[in-house]
Every structure is written in structure tokens, then in C-alpha cells.
Amino acid sequence: MSTLLVAVGSFFAFILAYHTYGRWLARRIFGLDPDAVVPSQQLRDDVDFVPTKKEVIFGHHFTSIAGTGPIVGPAIAVFWGWLPALLWVVFGSIFIGAVHDFGALVVSLRNRGQTIGEVAGRLISPRAKLLFLLVLFFALTIVLAIFGLVIAIIFARYPESVLSVWIEIPMAVAIGFWVYKKKGGLLWPSLGALALMYVAIYIGAYHLPISIPGTFETQVLCWTGLLFAYCFIASVLPVWTLLQPRDFINSHELILALILLVGGLMVASLTGQADLVASAPATVNVEDMPASAPPIFPFLFITIACGAISGFHCLVSSGTTSKQVENEMDAQYVGYGAMLLEGALAVVVILACCAGVGMGQLERSKETNEYSYVTEESGATVAGVAAWNAYYPKVRTIVKDGVEVEVDGWTSHGLPHKLGAFIDGGANFMSTIGIPLRMGVGIVAVLVASFAATTLDTATRLQRYVIQEIAQTLNFKPLTNMYAATALALILGGAMALLKGGPDKPMGTGGLILWPLFGATNQLLAGLAFMVTVFYLWRRKKPIIFAFIPMLAMIILPIWAMSIQMVGWYNADKPNWLLLGIGGGVMLLQVWMIIEALIIWPKAKGVLEEQLPPLEKNPLDESPLAESGGRSC
Numbered sequence: 001m002s003t004l005l006v007a008v009g010s011f012f013a014f015i016l017a018y019h020t021y022g023r024w025l026a027r028r029i030f031g032l033d034p035d036a037v038v039p040s041q042q043l044r045d046d047v048d049f050v051p052t053k054k055e056v057i058f059g060h061h062f063t064s065i066a067g068t069g070p071i072v073g074p075a076i077a078v079f080w081g082w083l084p085a086l087l088w089v090v091f092g093s094i095f096i097g098a099v100h101d102f103g104a105l106v107v108s109l110r111n112r113g114q115t116i117g118e119v120a121g122r123l124i125s126p127r128a129k130l131l132f133l134l135v136l137f138f139a140l141t142i143v144l145a146i147f148g149l150v151i152a153i154i155f156a157r158y159p160e161s162v163l164s165v166w167i168e169i170p171m172a173v174a175i176g177f178w179v180y181k182k183k184g185g186l187l188w189p190s191l192g193a194l195a196l197m198y199v200a201i202y203i204g205a206y207h208l209p210i211s212i213p214g215t216f217e218t219q220v221l222c223w224t225g226l227l228f229a230y231c232f233i234a235s236v237l238p239v240w241t242l243l244q245p246r247d248f249i250n251s252h253e254l255i256l257a258l259i260l261l262v263g264g265l266m267v268a269s270l271t272g273q274a275d276l277v278a279s280a281p282a283t284v285n286v287e288d289m290p291a292s293a294p295p296i297f298p299f300l301f302i303t304i305a306c307g308a309i310s311g312f313h314c315l316v317s318s319g320t321t322s323k324q325v326e327n328e329m330d331a332q333y334v335g336y337g338a339m340l341l342e343g344a345l346a347v348v349v350i351l352a353c354c355a356g357v358g359m360g361q362l363e364r365s366k367e368t369n370e371y372s373y374v375t376e377e378s379g380a381t382v383a384g385v386a387a388w389n390a391y392y393p394k395v396r397t398i399v400k401d402g403v404e405v406e407v408d409g410w411t412s413h414g415l416p417h418k419l420g421a422f423i424d425g426g427a428n429f430m431s432t433i434g435i436p437l438r439m440g441v442g443i444v445a446v447l448v449a450s451f452a453a454t455t456l457d458t459a460t461r462l463q464r465y466v467i468q469e470i471a472q473t474l475n476f477k478p479l480t481n482m483y484a485a486t487a488l489a490l491i492l493g494g495a496m497a498l499l500k501g502g503p504d505k506p507m508g509t510g511g512l513i514l515w516p517l518f519g520a521t522n523q524l525l526a527g528l529a530f531m532v533t534v535f536y537l538w539r540r541k542k543p544i545i546f547a548f549i550p551m552l553a554m555i556i557l558p559i560w561a562m563s564i565q566m567v568g569w570y571n572a573d574k575p576n577w578l579l580l581g582i583g584g585g586v587m588l589l590q591v592w593m594i595i596e597a598l599i600i601w602p603k604a605k606g607v608l609e610e611q612l613p614p615l616e617k618n619p620l621d622e623s624p625l626a627e628s629g630g631r632s633c
Helices: 002-029 054-066 069-080 082-109 116-123 126-157 159-180 187-206 216-236 243-270 296-303 312-319 328-359 380-391 415-431 437-473 482-497 511-538 545-571 577-604 624-632
Strands: 362-364 371-373 395-400 403-408
Touching: 002 082, 002 243, 002 328, 054 069, 054 243, 054 312, 054 328, 054 437, 069 082, 069 296, 069 328, 069 415, 069 437, 082 116, 082 296, 082 312, 082 328, 082 511, 082 545, 116 126, 116 312, 116 437, 116 511, 126 159, 126 216, 126 312, 126 415, 126 437, 126 482, 126 511, 126 577, 159 187, 159 243, 159 437, 187 243, 187 437, 216 437, 216 482, 243 328, 243 415, 243 437, 296 511, 296 545, 312 437, 312 511, 328 380, 328 415, 362 415, 371 437, 380 415, 415 437, 437 482, 511 545, 511 577, 545 577
Parallel strands: none
Antiparallel strands: 362 371, 395 403
8 A cells, every 4th residue: 555655655746846836937937928938939940940839849858858867876876775765756856856847948039949048158157158058968878878778678678569660660750740731630540640659569579579589688789779870860850840749659668557557456455465665674774785886865866867857858948849839828738747757757756666665576488488486476575575685685686607606786687687676566556457478568568668669769869969069169070960960979979889898798898887977967967057047147136045945955965975986986806997087077067157157146147138130930830730730649
């Protein structure tokens, strides 16, 4: 019953927050105006700027900000106990994450869809613009490397997910042409595509799992290369061709998967099969933690990024979403609401990684591909604790050179194992409502891979914008070209993803060493985005305390965590100069930008920034995709 009570209480808090705090921000702080002219109308080009109904743009925005962030972060952070992770997700989403996303979206909407980095140039200083763009460049390079690697790991570990993820792409393109060229409806074709995806999951799980020959590392390497090739094509296409219809399908996929997960969670909780309190510790004492595990404070707040607060979201809000919102009043629904839904997903992840995993550890037979429980049925509590310890061991025994050796539990299970905790735990929930484990694993694995793929090519498009903006600022014309900027983004991201983990390890194993950088860099970016929003309000004599306190938290906590990490990297037996160099460079840029802001701050209150020059009215007609999205939804 504890599992169900936690889920219901969290969901109620999100709904209440949307209709109270979110409404207050929309009306009293940002003053959303239904008659305001938005960038999608001002600069419409039917490539990046496309007026789109809120139901459609919500699907794009949510699937882009979600990705694997609200899955991987909580799956790692529950190592410290489920209660701190849950509290950070719920209160972080409501008072920090949703405010961050909402503010970045509104500021961009009122600045012709410019990215938050561009806007910083006028709100703070021209140098701040370049500094912010460079921070964005480093952050997005890490995002591309990590998310490309995550999807490749899922494909290699769960071959049953491959067919469904790839078959979605041609279906989304077909729907885009049907809606945009033929002026057809969007809702029913997208639901039909979702049904076909589930058929593909069944085929992939039982008849056609797709894998690349070779070792696990070889498969990850090959999948990473294929994914980056796909990203080049996807990120230069007009948004209506693939991005909007695919993300609309993915939004339906999430809703259906959440219904199945929550339905299974309810049955498992009411029947006593899942017990959150009995399966996993609410908190973990410091003395019980592995030696290499970092302290919960401040590392909890950078480990769970997406799901509570993520700097990457400001790039989506100001990079792609603001160019498609057709009415300023939609900003609360899209910006604030999507973050709360992501928080709900993170809550489900926490419950799956604790109560769901506590139902039993899964093992796949190499001969039959069937899944079965490893944990013996020696009583629900004993079985649950045994399963939890299998995924989150304090000390793990391995065989090395024919001898059993105890290794640190924090480092012995990497990212693939943590992803497996959510996928297996989610499949356990679904099994209680009659979905076979094999099918459940396929459904959850496809959900994770689809969201990660959405984030991956959205990040590629965003990185292209950032590179072009940097090139324009530095007057380097070759990189203002769309294709050249996209190619550079993918070459750098791919190179980082395919690093070697060591002299005796193959390519593709070293991308995971970037993971420690992702959390701190991402949260520092959130702090800088809050800074831009605060300056926007400060110059208009609006209240700022609701954003100022989160800004301080998202500057101090990540710098604190990264400083601890950098000391550890330097004091290691072999100093990690790659992480030290990237981490040190990012910190230097961000501290420099903070100094720029402090210099301008006393003179900024009540003084409006330099306004953009007027534009001629865009003659293009309203987007058929936007029209059909409104009719269908």
C-alpha cells in the first residue's frame, strides 16, 4: 500500500501545483497575453518556425526534455534511499524545474524565439552572450555523447526494442507529409502508428530481436555510429517532417506506458506483491555506503537533473519550442505542465527501481530469450530485499583470474545495469496486469529508447543553432551554414561518445567517463538560465525572489559538486585530464559570466534592454499541421 500512497500523493501535488503556483506565475509574474505576436508567426519559415497547436507542441516539448534523464538520474540516486530522491523530484519539479522551463520559454517567446544564450547578450552584456553560448556548446556536446551512448546500450542489451524504435521513423515521416501536404488529421494516424509500434514490440520480443554480431562493446560502437548518421538527417529536416509527428506519437506512447505502469503499480501494491518500504531503504546511513560513493549532499541534486531541474530544458524551451508555440497563453501548459509530467515519470521510475525491482530480479535465457526471476520466493520481504541488493549492492563479488574478489558496489555496476533496474522493475509492475515479462521488458525498453532518440536529434538541432550563433558572433561564415554546423556538432559528440575507456579497452567504452560531467554541467546551465530570467524580470521591476533562490541553489550546488569531483580526478592514481580540462573550462566560463552579471546588476533595475529592430509581417499562411493538430486534438 505504501507504493500506491506515494504515487497518488505525488501526482496530486503536481496537479495542485499546476492550477495554483503555475497559474500565479502565468498571470501575476509573466502576464501572458493572448494577443501577443509570437515568433512562429513573426518569422515563420515552415522549417524551424511553424505555428503549432499546444497539444502537438506539448508532445514535442515533453519528449525532448524527458529523454532518459528522468530515468537514469533517479535510477542512480535511489542508491542513497528512495525518500530523498522522491522529495527532490516532487518539490524540485514544482518550485524549481517547472519555473526554470516556463521562464526560459516566456523570455524566448518575447525575443523572437532567440535561444537563452542570445537573449543573455542584451539582458546582461555582449560578453555574457558569447560565454553562455560556449557553455551551451560544451553542455550539448556532452548531451550528444551521453544520450547517443545510452540508446546504443539499450539496443545492445535489449535487442527486442530495436525494430519498434526504428519503424517509428518512416511512420512519422508519412504522417508529417499526410498532415502538411494533404491537410489530413493528426490524432488518428498517430494512434495508428502507436498501435503498429506495439505490434513491432511483440514481433521484436518474440520473433525478430535485432542485434549486431560481435561483443557488447562492438554492438554499442556500431549502434552509436548509426544513430549519429540518423541525427544528421533528422536535425536538418523541417520540424513538420519528422520532429513534430514523431514526438506526438511518443507522447501517446508515454501516456499508454504510464497507464500500464501505474495500473500494474496499483495492482502490485494492493495485492502486496510490491512493497516500497520493505524492498528498499528510505534513507541510507553514511557508514553503510560504499567507499567510492559520493556524499548525498550536494550530489543528489546533480544526479537527479531531468525529473527535478535540468539546464538542458532551457535549450529546448528557447531553441525549438518557442519557435512553434502559436499563442503566448500556451506557455503555461507547455512550459510548466510538461515539467510536472516529467516529475511524475521520475516518481514512477523511483517506484519501479525500488518496489518494482523488489518483486524480483529478472534474468534472460540465452537459449529461449524468456525472462524469469532470479530471486527465490522465500517470503515477500526477503525476496524483495535480495532483488534490491542485486541491483544496488554495497559490495559485489566477482571472479577475476579464477579467484573471487570483492569490489565496490558503487562502481561495479555501470549505466547499463541502472537502466536495467527501471526496465526490469517496470516489467515487473506490468506483469501484475497480465502482460508477460518478455513483452513488458520490450515496452519499457522501447519507451526509454524512443525518448532518448527524441532528445538526441533535438539536441543535435539545438547544437546546430548554438554553433551558428557562435559563428555569427565571431564572424566565421563557414559554420553559419546549416549542414556544416550540424556536421561539426555530430563529429564532436561522436568523438566523445566513442572514447576508449582505457588503453586495454575498445572504442565506445569511454563515453561513460563523461557521465560525471553531465550532472554538474547541466545544473550549472540551469543556474545561468535562471540568471537570464531574473534579469528579464529585474529590468521590468517584477518580483524575482521565486527565481532568485533557485538560481543561487543551481549555481552553488553544482560548483560545489564539480569541485569535489575535480579534486578526486586530480588525486587519482592516474589523473583524468580529459574530465579536468572540460570541467575546469566549463566552470571558468560560468564564473566569468557570473562576474559579468554582478557588474551589470546594480545598473539594470527598471532599465529595459536594447530592443530588437522591427520586422516586416511574414506573408506565409497558417500551417496545415497546426490546423490539423488543433482539429484532431
